[in-house]
Amino acid sequence: MGDWEPKSGRTLKRRRSSGGSTKEVAPKPIKAPAFRALVVDNGAYTIKVGFTTEEEPQVVPNCIMKAKSEKKRLFVGKQIEECRDCSGLYFLLPCEKGYITRWEVQKPVWDHVFSRSVCTIDENPVVITQPLFNFKSIQDCMDEVFFEEYEVSSLFRCTPTDLAYLNYAKHNKLTKSDACLVMDSGFSFTHIVPYVRGSKFLRGVRRVNVGGKLLTNHLKDIISYRQYNVMEETYVINQVKEDTGYVCADVKKELAEASKPFGSNSIVKNYVLPDFNVIRRGYIQETKPENPSEVEESYQVLRLNNERFVVPEILFHPSDIGMKSMGIAEAVVKSIMSTPKEHRQSLAKNIIMVGGNCKFPGFKERMYAELRSLLPDAWQLGLFQHADPITYPWKGGSALLRTHDFRNNLVSKQDYEELGSTLIQERFNNFMLDSRQLDQEDETGKHSTEFQYLSKLKSASIFGKQEVSAADSDIQIDSKAVETAALDKEDVGAEEAGQDAEGNKRGKSRNKALEETEVAADVEAESSEEDLTESPSLFPLGCASYL
Amino acid sequence: MNTEIQTLGQKPVFKSTSWFLSRQTTKKRTWKGLKQIVSSEKSLPWSENVVHYSSINTPPSFLPPEKLSDLSGLSAPYTDPQTRLRFANKEEYTTMIDLPMDITAGYLALRGATSIVG
Numbered sequence: 001m002g003d004w005e006p007k008s009g010r011t012l013k014r015r016r017s018s019g020g021s022t023k024e025v026a027p028k029p030i031k032a033p034a035f036r037a038l039v040v041d042n043g044a045y046t047i048k049v050g051f052t053t054e055e056e057p058q059v060v061p062n063c064i065m066k067a068k069s070e071k072k073r074l075f076v077g078k079q080i081e082e083c084r085d086c087s088g089l090y091f092l093l094p095c096e097k098g099y100i101t102r103w104e105v106q107k108p109v110w111d112h113v114f115s116r117s118v119c120t121i122d123e124n125p126v127v128i129t130q131p132l133f134n135f136k137s138i139q140d141c142m143d144e145v146f147f148e149e150y151e152v153s154s155l156f157r158c159t160p161t162d163l164a165y166l167n168y169a170k171h172n173k174l175t176k177s178d179a180c181l182v183m184d185s186g187f188s189f190t191h192i193v194p195y196v197r198g199s200k201f202l203r204g205v206r207r208v209n210v211g212g213k214l215l216t217n218h219l220k221d222i223i224s225y226r227q228y229n230v231m232e233e234t235y236v237i238n239q240v241k242e243d244t245g246y247v248c249a250d251v252k253k254e255l256a257e258a259s260k261p262f263g264s265n266s267i268v269k270n271y272v273l274p275d276f277n278v279i280r281r282g283y284i285q286e287t288k289p290e291n292p293s294e295v296e297e298s299y300q301v302l303r304l305n306n307e308r309f310v311v312p313e314i315l316f317h318p319s320d321i322g323m324k325s326m327g328i329a330e331a332v333v334k335s336i337m338s339t340p341k342e343h344r345q346s347l348a349k350n351i352i353m354v355g356g357n358c359k360f361p362g363f364k365e366r367m368y369a370e371l372r373s374l375l376p377d378a379w380q381l382g383l384f385q386h387a388d389p390i391t392y393p394w395k396g397g398s399a400l401l402r403t404h405d406f407r408n409n410l411v412s413k414q415d416y417e418e419l420g421s422t423l424i425q426e427r428f429n430n431f432m433l434d435s436r437q438l439d440q441e442d443e444t445g446k447h448s449t450e451f452q453y454l455s456k457l458k459s460a461s462i463f464g465k466q467e468v469s470a471a472d473s474d475i476q477i478d479s480k481a482v483e484t485a486a487l488d489k490e491d492v493g494a495e496e497a498g499q500d501a502e503g504n505k506r507g508k509s510r511n512k513a514l515e516e517t518e519v520a521a522d523v524e525a526e527s528s529e530e531d532l533t534e535s536p537s538l539f540p541l542g543c544a545s546y547l
Numbered sequence: 548m549n550t551e552i553q554t555l556g557q558k559p560v561f562k563s564t565s566w567f568l569s570r571q572t573t574k575k576r577t578w579k580g581l582k583q584i585v586s587s588e589k590s591l592p593w594s595e596n597v598v599h600y601s602s603i604n605t606p607p608s609f610l611p612p613e614k615l616s617d618l619s620g621l622s623a624p625y626t627d628p629q630t631r632l633r634f635a636n637k638e639e640y641t642t643m644i645d646l647p648m649d650i651t652a653g654y655l656a657l658r659g660a661t662s663i664v665g
Contacts, residue, residue, distance in 0.1 A: 096581040103578055132599045135584050202598040208605050221657055222620065251613060255622040259635070306620040319612040322659015326608035334605065 010498040015203040037125040039397030040113070041160055044095035045187035045212065045356070047077070047109070047490055048394040049119050052401055057394045060113055064105055065235075066090040069276075077112040085276040089235040097209070098131050098188030100138055107145065114150060122531045125154040127397055132159050132191055132205060136425070143421045147413055154412040157428040158400070160184055160393040161193045162200075164354045165432075166403065167396030168384065169198075172350075179339070183332060184393070185315065185357035187212045190328050192335045199432045204338040206331045210318050216241050218321060219311045227302060230257055231461050239282055240302065241311065247362040248309040249369065258306040269311070312360045316370065329370035336375070348375055349382045358389040617654040618643060631655060 041048035042450040043062060045407050050057035058078075065075040069085035080086070094106035115120050126146065130139070139157070146152050161182040168180060176198035188211045194204040220237045223230050230237055248254040258267050285301065288482045313319055316327040326334070336347045353367065372381055386392040400406055409431055411424040579587075589601055616623035616635040623633035627643060630651040634640050643651075655661050 099581055099584070101578055101581050101584070133598075133603065135588060135600070137579060137584055141578075205598060205603045206605050207603045225654065225657065226619070252622070253550075255615075259621045292549045306615075310615065310620055313613075317608070317610065317612060319608050319610070320611075320615070322661075326605045327610075330608060330610070331605045358634070 001374065005080045010179045017113075028196045035125070035401075037127050037156075037397065037401060038119060038121055039163075039394055039400075040128040041163070041391075041394040041397075042100075043131050043160070043186055044098045045115055046095065046390070048391050049113055051119070051124070052398040057391050059120055059391070060109075060118060062094060062106075062109055064092040064108060066092070068146050077109050078118060079112070084234050086274075087276055088232045090232075093236060095188060098186070099135060100142070103141060105143075108151075110145070110150075121150060121152055123153050124137060125156065127156045127158070127400060129160045129163065129393070130157050131189075132161065132193065132207075139420050139425050139428075143416065143424065152437050154410045155416075156400075156406070156431075158431050159191075159193075160186075160354070161191060162432050163393040163396030163400060164352055165193075165195050165396070166399040167392060168397075170399040170402075174350070176349060177346075179343040180350040181227065181332065181347045182352045182458060183328065183334065185211065185328065185353070185355035187356065190315070190329050190331075190355070190357070192328070194339050194343075194347055195432075196337055196339055196347075201339050204335045204432070206335045208315075208318065208325055208328050208331050209317050209323070210325070210328070212238075212241075215245075215311050215314060215357070218309060218314060219245075222307060222311075223302065226307075228300075236274060236282065239274075240304070242359070243282065244269055244271055244284060244304050244308050245312050246309055246358050247312045247315075247360045247366045249362065249366060251309070251313060254309055255306060263307070268303060268305045269308065271304055273300045273302055275300070293547070304519070312357070312363070316356060316366065327370075329367060329374065332371060333374045345379050348379045351381075351383045353383060353385045354389045354392045356390050381492075615658070617658065631660065 036053045038049070039053055039057070041057070045062060047060045047062045048057040049060060061080060062077070064077075065080055065083070066089070067073070067075065067083050067085060068088035068090075070083065075083055083089075092102070092105045094102045094109060096102070096440045100106050108479075113119060125498040128142070128146070130142070142157070143155070146155050161184050164182050164184065165180055168174070168182075169178075174180065179197070182191075182193045182195065182196040184193070188208055190208040192204075192206040192208070196204075216234060217240045219241050220230055220234065223237065223240075254267065255263065262268055269441050272279060272282055272285050274280060274282045279299070282302075287360060290473050312318075314323075318325045318327060318330055332351065336344050339347060348371070351371075353364065357363065364383055368381065368383055371383075375381060409427055416424055579585050585600060588599065593599060614623050614633055615621065616639060617632045619635060621635040623635045625635070625640075626633050627640070630643070630646075632646075632651055633644055634643055634653055652661070
C-alpha cells in the first residue's frame with residue numbers, strides 16, 4: 001500500500017491533461033492492479049458497496065427503518081432482512097432530494113455498512129460517490145466523517161455518472177474523441193450529463209426532479225384515494241411499483257385499453273398484498289382461481305389498472321402532476337443541443353442509461369421512440385442499458401482505478417490534514433473536468449473577439465458577408481474557428497489577430513510552464529492557475545467546490 | 548515524543564482489521580436543511596458562466612399535460628366547472644358531485660392543480 005507517493009506521480013497527470021493528447025488511458029499498464037479500493041456508491045435509497053476485486057457489490061438500503069411489529073428496535077440497512085413484519089415500515093432517510101442532510105441517520109448507516117456485517121474498510125482507499133454539484137457544506141462533512149471518524153487511509157469522491165461513463169468507455173473501448181451521454185435516473189432525481197472529450201461538459205448538465213421516490217409516493221397517493229389507505233405502507237407500495245409498473249409505448253392507446261371493462265382488459269392486474277404471515281412479498285395474481293380456498297379468499301387484493309403505466313409516465317411528462325419541468329427525453333435532447341455542434345451526433349450514438357428507474361419494462365423502447373422523434377433523422381441513435389442498471393456505476397469502480405490520474409487524485413489522510421478540505425475538494429470536483437477550463441477560456445476569448453470584430457467591422461475588409469451571418473447564427477464555435485484560422489493565416493496586423501494569437505500563445509506557454517514546473521508543482525499552484533472564479537474576493541469559499 | 552508520533556504515523560496502531568466503534572459525540576449537532584443550503588448557495592455572487600445546482604434545473608416542457616380523470620385515472624374529456632375536477636363519463640360525474648369539498652381539494656392537490664390561475 002505504501003509503495004506509492006501521492007505527489008510523485010503528478011508528472012504523469014499534468015503532462016497528460018495539458019498535452020491534450022486524444023489517447024485514452026495510458027497504453028502501458030500502470031503497475032499491476034495489486035491495490036484494491038472500497039467503492040461505495042452512496043445512493044439516496046441504496047448503498048452499493050464492495051471491493052474493486054469483487055464481481056458484484058452488496059446492495060444495502062440507505063436508511064433506518066422502524067417496524068410496527070417491533071417497536072423497540074431500529075433496523076439499520078441490511079438488518080431489515082431480519083424483520084418479519086414489514087407492514088407500516090417507517091423510513092428515516094439520510095438524504096433530502098438526494099443530498100445528505102440528516103447526518104444523524106447517515107452516520108449509523110455507514111457504521112453498519114463499514115462494520116464487519118457488510119464490508120470493512122481496513123487500510124484500503126475508499127471511493128465514494130456524491131451527487132453532481134454537491135454542496136460545500138455536505139462535502140466538508142463527508143471529509144470530516146471519513147478522515148476523522150473512520151480514519152481512512154485515503155479517499156476519493158466522484159459522481160456515479162463518472163463511474164458509469166468509465167465503465168462504458170472501458171467496455172466499448174471508446175477513445176476521448178467519442179462523446180458520451182449518461183442519464184442517471186435514481187431515487188431522488190434524474191441527472192443528464194454529457195461527456196465530451198473525456199470529461200463532463202458542465203453547461204450541458206440537466207436535472208429533472210423526478211425519481212423513484214416521487215413515483216412511489218404518487219402511487220401511494222392515488223391508491224389511497226381510489227382503493228385502500230396505504231399512506232403508511234411505503235415499503236409495500238414500492239414493491240407494487242417495482243412488480244407491476246411499466247412504461248407504455250403510447251399513452252393514448254394504453255388509456256383506451258385501460259378503459260375497457262375488466263374481462264377484456266389486458267392491462268388490469270390483481271396484486272395480492274403481502275400479509276407478512278404466509279405471503280412475504282406480494283405478487284400478481286395471474287388468473288382468478290375457480291374455487292378459491294378459504295385462505296385465498298382472505299387475501300387482500302389490490303386492483304391495478306392505469307396506475308401501472310400512468311405512474312412511470314411522470315418521468316416522461318412531469319407536467320402530468322403539475323411539475324413545471326420537461327420530461328427526461330426532452331431534457332436529454334436539450335442537453336445534447338447545448339454541447340458544441342461537432343459532438344452532438346456522437347453523444348446521440350452513446351447514451352448510457354443507469355439508475356433504478358430504467359428497470360421499468362419498456363423504458364428503453366420508449367426512450368428510443370421519444371428520442372428518435374426529437375433528434376434529427378440522419379443521426380444515429382444508440383441507447384445502452386446494462387442488465388442491472390442499479391449496480392452499473394459501481395462496476396465502473398475498477399475502471400476508475402485504472403485511469404491514469406487516479407492515484408494522484410486520491411487524497412490521503414496526510415493530505416487532508418495538511419491542505420484542508422477546500423483544496424482537496426477541488427481535487428475531487430475537478431476530476432474529469434479539465435476541458436471545462438478550456439471551454440470557458442474559449443468562451444471568454446470568443447466574446448472578446450466578437451466584440452472587437454463588430455467595432456472594426458467597417459475597416460476590416462477581409463471578413464466577407466457570409467462570415468458575419470455565420471457569427472450571428474448560433475454556431476458560434478464554428479465561426480470562431482473560422483475567424484481564428486483566417487486571422488492566423490492572413491496575419492493581419494490588426495489588434496484582434498494580435499490579441500488572439502497572444503491568447504493562444506499565452507495558453508501554450510502556460511501549458512509549457514506547467515510542464516516544466518510540474519515536478520515541483522504543488523497543490524497550491526494547481527489551485528491558483530485559473531480564471532476569475534478562483535479569486536478569493538469573489539468566492540471566499542472557493543467556487544469549484546460547488547461544482 | 549514527537550518522533551514517536553511520526554513513526555506511529557506510518558502505520559497507525561489503533562487500526563485493527565476488525566471494526567472499532569467510532570468515538571461517540573455527546574453534543575447534539577443540528578444540520579442545515581436542504582432549503583437553507585440551496586438558498587445560501589444561491590446568494591453567492593456567481594459569475595455568469597458558472598454552472599451550479601440551481602442552474603441545471605430543466606425548463607418547463609412544451610408538451611401539454613395529459614388530461615386524466617381524477618377519480619379513475621382514465622382519459623378524461625370533461626371538466627366540472629365548479630370543482631375543476633376532471634371526469635371520464637357520467638357515472639363518475641354522479642359520484643363526483645356528492646364529494647365533500649376537502650376530498651375534491653385533495654384530488655386537485657394530487658395532480659398539482661391547486662393554483663387558482665391554472
